[in-house]
Amino acid sequence: MATYSFKLAYNGANYAGFAKQGGGVTTVQGTVDAALAAALRLPDVPTVCAGRTDAGVHAAGQVVSFEVGSELTGDDLRTLMRSLNALTPPDIAIRDLRREHDGFSARFDARARHYCYRIACGATPPVFSAAYAWHVPRQPDVQAMQQAARHLVGEHDFRSFCVATSARMLQEDGRSTCRRVDSVQVADDVLFGEPLLTIDVTGNAFLHSMVRVMVGTLVEVGLGRMPADAIPDVLAAGDRRAAGPTAPAHGLMLVDVTY
């Protein structure tokens, strides 16, 4: 078996998330796997990804790995990449298809995942970033959000920032809800002339909806509904209800993955 990987960009709007599902539901993985199988003339080519994004979440640099029985040459890889881009819809793009060492896994070999959440603040809704940013019609206190963000960095039990049923399932399986967050940066940005707030989060791995609950909680702080120094108590509570709401999916993007 030879192992390969590629980078995947997708607009999540038209997909019920990354992970393949049964029952005629359109997913990114289902779409990509079908293109891979067709291009390689194989009945099935199972893929593994770095981060299984939720319905509506975008990716600029998702990483996908797969194994095939035969060795593919440089020409084969160029042809395969062209075929994959031709066989997938315009809201999916495949880049950087390459040979990996044997046994490489886009999921298990990933050391860090970097997500970016975009928020369009202010009375006027955004025109150009509407599909990629959450519109919050007020101007949040960025400094308070930055102060709150610092409490999220480090190794913590992020159970309060996880979909409750997912946390319960992990617990029942005896698996940890601890994760290591390396950095949470809240910054002003401009996209197509429109003011944006970006929240960049990097960490080793994330629980279900963890970045979106972090963002929803930081916005609560920014709008003065929760003090910045309440975050340690939210973490300590170990209860989803202690954190803020889940920010909408379309503001989130998996930016890149470090190996």
Place this chain on the structure above:
Amino acid sequence: MATYSFKLAYNGANYAGFAKQGGGVTTVQGTVDAALAAALRLPDVPTVCAGRTDAGVHAAGQVVSFEVGSELTGDDLRTLMRSLNALTPPDIAIRDLRREHDGFSARFDARARHYCYRIACGATPPVFSAAYAWHVPRQPDVQAMQQAARHLVGEHDFRSFCVATSARMLQEDGRSTCRRVDSVQVADDVLFGEPLLTIDVTGNAFLHSMVRVMVGTLVEVGLGRMPADAIPDVLAAGDRRAAGPTAPAHGLMLVDVTY
């Protein structure tokens, strides 16, 4: 009469250009004028803009001015801006509505207009910038484009870079086809993780389709179909057929206007 101005952002995809037209054609100006008239309860509020963009061209910082008979207070302006944003579709946004000195004209007082043209280069079509960038499936020679761009800076007769019928009409009216271009910058950029080439053009005023013909010509140079030092001859020809093709409208954006 009191004069006011506002900044206008719009996604040009759904509009037959900025300028109002008869016959049920949807234009940006027609849409904005109708919202202004409705919000101010006036039969008609004529507007003037800094740059009449073509069908499909976007604007991040179009400037529009208008006059009304009565003085509007700060509260009136805030209410009017909210009404305008509520009365226009989501692909139009109004910002920075303010009082101007009497007789101010968004068109005649403008000293410089800044346009940005985005090109997505390479085999893989862009996912996130598809609506705002021209996909050129090869990698052009950026240095050659930069060299060619330098020949476009300065005061020139840009007749070769103007829609032929428009140039003829200007000539018949005894009006000049000379324009002053202050800068043409070709640069690499990244948008949502996708590589882009941006061409930023600033000048006092532009002929019909002038930026798009400049971009189409620079891409000819970048792809090796025209030498960089042919630009002076293209200018001297005074003939639209001497320049390259017109780049597609959806890659162009009016960024801002200087007064």
